[in-house]
Structure formats: C-alpha cells, structure tokens
Amino acid sequence: MILKNNLTGKRGWGLSSSRFFIAVTVMLLTGMSLFARAQPDDGSGRNTSTAAAGRAKYVFLFIGDGMAMSQISSAEIYTTARSSKDIGITRLGFTRLPVAGLTTTYDAGTFITDSASAVTAIATGNKTLSGVLNMDPGKTKSFKTIAEYAHEAGMKIGIVSSVTLDHATPAGFFAKAPSRSSYYDIAVQMARSGFEYFAGGGLLQPRGKNGDQADVIQMAADAGYRYVNTKAAFDALKPGAGKVLAINAVLQDSGSMPYELDRRPDDLSLADYTSKGVELLQDNPAGFFMMVEGGKIDWACHANDAGAAIHDVIAFDNAVKVALDFAQSHPGETLVVITGDHETGGMTIGFAGTQYDTFFDKVALQKKSFIAFNSDALSPYKKNTPKDQAKLADLLPAIKEAFGLDYEFLSGFQREQLEFAFQRSMGDEIERPVAEDQYLLYGGYEPLTVKITQIMNQTAGIGWTSYAHTGVPVSTFAVGVHQELFDGYYDNTDIFRKMASAMNLNL
Ligand SMILES: [Zn+2]
Structure with a gap:
C-alpha cells in the first residue's frame, strides 16, 4: 500500500516533469539549430552557408x-x-x-x-x-x-x-x-x-x-x-x-x-x-x-x-x-x-530498483572489463577447480579487485543471484541450459560475469533491456x-x- 502510494505520487511528479523535460529539450534543440544557422562554425568568422562555404577538404x-x-x-x-x-x-x-x-x-x-x-x-x-x-x-x-x-x-x-x-x-x-x-x-x-x-x-x-x-x-x-x-x-x-x-x-x-x-x-x-x-x-x-x-x-x-x-x-x-x-x-x-x-x-539511465536516484560514482570502482575479468580470474578458476570443490567465496577477492563489488554490502537477493550465476558458470558449456529464461538472464555470456556487471550497473541506476x-x-x-x-x-x-x-x- 505504501509502495503503491509512493509510486503513484512519484509517477504524478514524473509525468509533469517529463513534460517539462520534453519542452526544455525542444527549446534546446530549436535553439541549437538556430545557433547552428546563425553562428560561424569554427570561430574563424567565415560564413558557413552551403553556397558560401567551400569544399570540405x-x-x-x-x-x-x-x-x-x-x-x-x-x-x-x-x-x-x-x-x-x-x-x-x-x-x-x-x-x-x-x-x-x-x-x-x-x-x-x-x-x-x-x-x-x-x-x-x-x-x-x-x-x-x-x-x-x-x-x-x-x-x-x-x-x-x-x-x-x-x-x-x-x-x-x-x-x-x-x-x-x-x-x-x-x-x-x-x-x-x-x-x-x-x-x-x-x-x-x-x-x-x-x-x-x-x-x-x-x-x-x-x-x-x-x-x-x-x-x-x-x-x-x-x-x-x-x-x-x-x-x-x-x-x-x-x-x-x-x-x-x-x-x-x-x-x-x-x-x-x-x-x-x-x-x-x-x-x-x-x-x-x-x-x-x-x-x-x-x-x-x-x-x-x-x-x-x-x-x-x-x-x-x-x-x-x-x-x-x-x-x-x-x-x-x-x-x-x-x-x-x-x-x-x-x-x-x-x-x-x-x-x-x-x-x-x-x-x-534509471533502474526499477533505484527509481529516481543514480549513483554513477560506483561505476568508477570498476577497474577491468568483463572480458579481462573472465580471462584473468574466472577462466583460470574454472580450469583449475573441480566442480564439486568450487565455491563463490574463492572468487570474491578477484570480484572485489576487478569491480569494487563488496559481497558484504550486497542484499540477500543480490547474493542469491550471484550464487546462482556462479553455479551456472561452473556448469559444463554443453550442460548450460539454453532455455529462454537462461538467455534472458545472461545472454550468451559468462553467467557470473554478466550478473556482476548487472548488479554493479543496477546499483548505479543503469538499466538494460537487451543483449x-x-x-x-x-x-x-x-x-x-x-x-x-x-x-x-x-x-x-x-x-x-x-x-x-x-x-x-x-x-
Ligand atoms: Zn553490435
């Protein structure tokens, strides 16, 4: 109930503010094009109209x-x-x-x-x-x-x-x-x-x-x-x-x-x-x-x-x-x-879980791309660890080093998602399900790594809809x-x- 009221309240504000945003955008775009027509391009004082300007060399x-x-x-x-x-x-x-x-x-x-x-x-x-x-x-x-x-x-x-x-x-x-x-x-x-x-x-x-x-x-x-x-x-x-x-x-x-x-x-x-x-x-x-x-x-x-x-x-x-x-x-x-x-x-820019807030400073904690994390940490771990001995805890230091993601501060739901993705990553390539829900969760990527970047991005207020x-x-x-x-x-x-x-x- 509270959530619903809260959402309704925010939605009302959101609509009027988005109308305002559209109006401002239109004004800016119109202004921009006027500026483009009226101003010389490069500070040289040249007229840049098609007729007067020369060939782009x-x-x-x-x-x-x-x-x-x-x-x-x-x-x-x-x-x-x-x-x-x-x-x-x-x-x-x-x-x-x-x-x-x-x-x-x-x-x-x-x-x-x-x-x-x-x-x-x-x-x-x-x-x-x-x-x-x-x-x-x-x-x-x-x-x-x-x-x-x-x-x-x-x-x-x-x-x-x-x-x-x-x-x-x-x-x-x-x-x-x-x-x-x-x-x-x-x-x-x-x-x-x-x-x-x-x-x-x-x-x-x-x-x-x-x-x-x-x-x-x-x-x-x-x-x-x-x-x-x-x-x-x-x-x-x-x-x-x-x-x-x-x-x-x-x-x-x-x-x-x-x-x-x-x-x-x-x-x-x-x-x-x-x-x-x-x-x-x-x-x-x-x-x-x-x-x-x-x-x-x-x-x-x-x-x-x-x-x-x-x-x-x-x-x-x-x-x-x-x-x-x-x-x-x-x-x-x-x-x-x-x-x-x-x-x-x-x-x-915006995610259901963070609603009207963004925390882009969190993106700065990431020191490696998903692919570098795979090649530096996840692939060697998969290669050297028998499946029945693999545990997410082994990779947490590497995850923290690459992404600045601290397991201690994750919610129960996020930990569960990470654990599930880890299990999927440790499964054999052939065994990995290609069912619709698996694709929606991880695309064709390493489940653990995609889940880490998604959690990172969602925490920052960045959403994705597709691979x-x-x-x-x-x-x-x-x-x-x-x-x-x-x-x-x-x-x-x-x-x-x-x-x-x-x-x-x-x-
Ligand atoms: Zn592409």
Missing part, C-alpha cells in the same frame, strides 16, 4: 558503434559524478559542437539494424538487410562507398577501428560482401583497396577460415603497404611513409584493441591512431577522408558492461578531440561528423565546413549524401 567521420544518447549521457553523468556530488552534466567534447541532429537507423528488413546494414546506409546511402555489406537486399548489386568516391577524387583515405579491420563498420568503407562474416574475402578487398591508412585492431582470418589461403598481410605488403605491429615501429612512421597497415601490438577479444579500461597507459589508444592518420594523410592537395570507429562501445553494451562502455565512449571522445584540434588549425576546409550506427543493449541492438534513433554531431547539413531529423542514408555534398563529390 579534410573530412572526419567518427562512428561510435552501439552509441546513442544513453551511452553518451552515461559517460557525461559518470564524469560529473566522479568530480562532484552536484547534479549536472560534464559535456564530452563532441556534444559541445554547434550542430546536433537525430538519425534514424532502421534497415531494409527490421527497425533494429545490425552494423553491416547500418554502415551500408552511412557509407553508400542505401538500405539493405542486416548482415549484408554494401550490396542490395537481393545480394546481386553492389554499392560504391563514400571512401571510394573520395579516393577517386584524389583524397587520401584512412580507416581506423578499435575492433578488427575486417569487421562490419570499417569494412563498410572498402568492401562489398553478401555476408559480413566473409572475413577473409573482406580482408583481401582491404589489401586491394589502395586506401592509404588502415589502423587499429587486427584481422580475424588473415589466412582464411581454415588457415590455408594466401596471407593477407603479405598480400598487403605486395600491394605496397608498410605493415607495422609494434608501438616503436608505429611511432617511427613519418609523413612520406607510403601506404600503412598498422595493427595494435596488444590484441584482446577477437583480435580487437583492448577496452580502454584494460589498456595499459603506454599502449596506443584510438586517439593515437587518429593522430597518426592526420600526420600521414594531410599532405595531399585534395585532402583526406578518415573514418574512425569506436567499435567496442557496442561489444561492452552487448555484454551489459556499462563501465567498459563508458570508458570506451571517453576514449572515442579523446579521438574526436584530435580531429577538433586539426579543424581549429585548418578552418574553412575541415568537416568533423560524429554519429552512432545504432543503440546497443537498450541501455538507460542485442535496439531501434531508437542515434545522435549526429557536426562542426566545420557545411556543418549546417547535419542539423535536423534525418535517416542514416542521408549522412552519405550530406558528406558527399560537403565534399563536392561527383556521384
């Missing part, structure tokens, strides 16, 4: 995979919560940009796109089915990408990603394939693309699915690429290095760069790869087009690990800052666009030449046309 496209407003706002609230007890927002660099738009992400077959159809839309302006890369839904016709048009126009091309270079989002700028999982075929297309700079994660199948095909790294070398895979060799690259294929020295899950949470301070970051791209590509009369993907925001959200996602959004923002610095020193010829390809996880993508629109931000094109509410296929128009490409 240096173009950056940043794609936060799985990044919509929940991921962005969580990073902002987290940064605020770490520095102050006050309610407020510490803006990321890219949310301060003068132009903000909203972008729909549905594909040819579903409201909930995957990364292959999403990148096809962004890179070629065409809708296709999930899983298909730069081909029509019938998989017979292939589409030319913005990077290919730009390359033909003499621009140098850079493709940077924190996940493997043959993964859907980076591949979407140079490859066409009926299936995004044709990793070898995609990697071969990379080696033959002629693009000037590939950097970040590795390749999933450099010698084919069965390891018996021609080595793609060798193929790239034969095509004139300089291959580097150490920090020292990477740092030594100077303008004039020629075409470069740079793979991070440290690779984590599935050939990707480590999560920002797990990156050692001396290892290369997404910002480092962006910065080197600028250094290598900028000396070119026709300029460059560089796509930079924060690919593991998506992976962290699939696993419902808000800590890992938030730190990767911050690393992504640091990479954007490299472009914003470049734009400042090259006013009137640079365009920087930031978008997401879809939302992942149905992440939200897959969702269909909400994403946000697109822009600054620079023709920034005004990115104002408003539009589809992801329009991003292709807007960029092509800003770059004055002949389609």
Whole structure:
C-alpha cells in the first residue's frame, strides 16, 4: 500500500516533469539549430552557408558503434559524478559542437539494424538487410562507398577501428560482401583497396577460415603497404611513409584493441591512431577522408558492461578531440561528423530498483572489463577447480579487485543471484541450459560475469533491456565546413549524401 502510494505520487511528479523535460529539450534543440544557422562554425568568422562555404577538404567521420544518447549521457553523468556530488552534466567534447541532429537507423528488413546494414546506409546511402555489406537486399548489386568516391577524387583515405579491420563498420568503407562474416574475402578487398591508412585492431582470418589461403598481410605488403605491429615501429612512421597497415601490438577479444579500461597507459589508444592518420594523410592537395570507429562501445553494451562502455565512449571522445584540434588549425576546409550506427543493449539511465536516484560514482570502482575479468580470474578458476570443490567465496577477492563489488554490502537477493550465476558458470558449456529464461538472464555470456556487471550497473541506476541492438534513433554531431547539413531529423542514408555534398563529390 505504501509502495503503491509512493509510486503513484512519484509517477504524478514524473509525468509533469517529463513534460517539462520534453519542452526544455525542444527549446534546446530549436535553439541549437538556430545557433547552428546563425553562428560561424569554427570561430574563424567565415560564413558557413552551403553556397558560401567551400569544399570540405579534410573530412572526419567518427562512428561510435552501439552509441546513442544513453551511452553518451552515461559517460557525461559518470564524469560529473566522479568530480562532484552536484547534479549536472560534464559535456564530452563532441556534444559541445554547434550542430546536433537525430538519425534514424532502421534497415531494409527490421527497425533494429545490425552494423553491416547500418554502415551500408552511412557509407553508400542505401538500405539493405542486416548482415549484408554494401550490396542490395537481393545480394546481386553492389554499392560504391563514400571512401571510394573520395579516393577517386584524389583524397587520401584512412580507416581506423578499435575492433578488427575486417569487421562490419570499417569494412563498410572498402568492401562489398553478401555476408559480413566473409572475413577473409573482406580482408583481401582491404589489401586491394589502395586506401592509404588502415589502423587499429587486427584481422580475424588473415589466412582464411581454415588457415590455408594466401596471407593477407603479405598480400598487403605486395600491394605496397608498410605493415607495422609494434608501438616503436608505429611511432617511427613519418609523413612520406607510403601506404600503412598498422595493427595494435596488444590484441584482446577477437583480435580487437583492448577496452580502454584494460589498456595499459603506454599502449596506443584510438586517439593515437587518429593522430597518426592526420600526420600521414594531410599532405595531399585534395585532402583526406578518415573514418574512425569506436567499435567496442557496442561489444561492452552487448555484454551489459556499462563501465567498459563508458570508458570506451571517453576514449572515442579523446579521438574526436584530435580531429577538433586539426579543424581549429585548418578552418574553412575541415568537416568533423560524429554519429552512432545504432543503440546497443537498450541501455538507460534509471533502474526499477533505484527509481529516481543514480549513483554513477560506483561505476568508477570498476577497474577491468568483463572480458579481462573472465580471462584473468574466472577462466583460470574454472580450469583449475573441480566442480564439486568450487565455491563463490574463492572468487570474491578477484570480484572485489576487478569491480569494487563488496559481497558484504550486497542484499540477500543480490547474493542469491550471484550464487546462482556462479553455479551456472561452473556448469559444463554443453550442460548450460539454453532455455529462454537462461538467455534472458545472461545472454550468451559468462553467467557470473554478466550478473556482476548487472548488479554493479543496477546499483548505479543503469538499466538494460537487451543483449542485442535496439531501434531508437542515434545522435549526429557536426562542426566545420557545411556543418549546417547535419542539423535536423534525418535517416542514416542521408549522412552519405550530406558528406558527399560537403565534399563536392561527383556521384
Ligand atoms: Zn553490435
């Protein structure tokens, strides 16, 4: 009864406050677009209207995979919560940009796109089915990408990603394939693309699915690429290095760069790869087009690990800052666009158990991603402990070290959930039930680890609805030449046309 009254009371307040919030948001968005139209873009005093501005010679496209407003706002609230007890927002660099738009992400077959159809839309302006890369839904016709048009126009091309270079989002700028999982075929297309700079994660199948095909790294070398895979060799690259294929020295899950949470301070970051791209590509009369993907925001959200996602959004923002610095020193010829390809996880700010409160400072206790906890603690424990001797208590110190989660302070219900998940994790892979309730509880992930991050996130006031993508629109931000094109509410296929128009490409 009390709970009901309490809820009803809060609900009444919540409704009126959400109406207020919508009104304020509308006012802000309207104000933002007015600002975008009225203000010069870069402080240079230039008129940035389409007619008066010149061609965007240096173009950056940043794609936060799985990044919509929940991921962005969580990073902002987290940064605020770490520095102050006050309610407020510490803006990321890219949310301060003068132009903000909203972008729909549905594909040819579903409201909930995957990364292959999403990148096809962004890179070629065409809708296709999930899983298909730069081909029509019938998989017979292939589409030319913005990077290919730009390359033909003499621009140098850079493709940077924190996940493997043959993964859907980076591949979407140079490859066409009926299936995004044709990793070898995609990697071969990379080696033959002629693009000037590939950097970040590795390749999933450099010698084919069965390891018996021609080595793609060798193929790239034969095509004139300089291959580097150490920090020292990477740092030594100077303008004039020629075409470069740079793979991070440290690779984590599935050939990707480590999560920002797990990156050692001396290892290369997404910002480092962006910065080197600028250094290598900028000396070119026709300029460059560089796509930079924060690919593991998506992976962290699939696993419902808000800590890992938030730190990767911050690393992504640091990479954007490299472009914003470049734009400042090259006013009137640079365009920087930031978008997401879809939302992942149905992440939200608010959880039933914490109602109107959030405790984002708790996210700061997490020192490792879910995947690092698995490889450092859970997998070795599973390997070395007979099932009948395994007890959750053995892992509590490692859980506390990785996540700051103190068993002593958990509720009875949370302890029970953790114990149950531990039992599931200790079961044989084959025995593990695939029943609906098991999927709803843990997705396809290690039950114990997912349960830990879920409890952590719920305690912080962060909720999840899925281990897959969702269909909400994403946000697109822009600054620079023709920034005004990115104002408003539009589809992801329009991003292709807007960029092509800003770059004055002949389609
Ligand atoms: Zn995904």
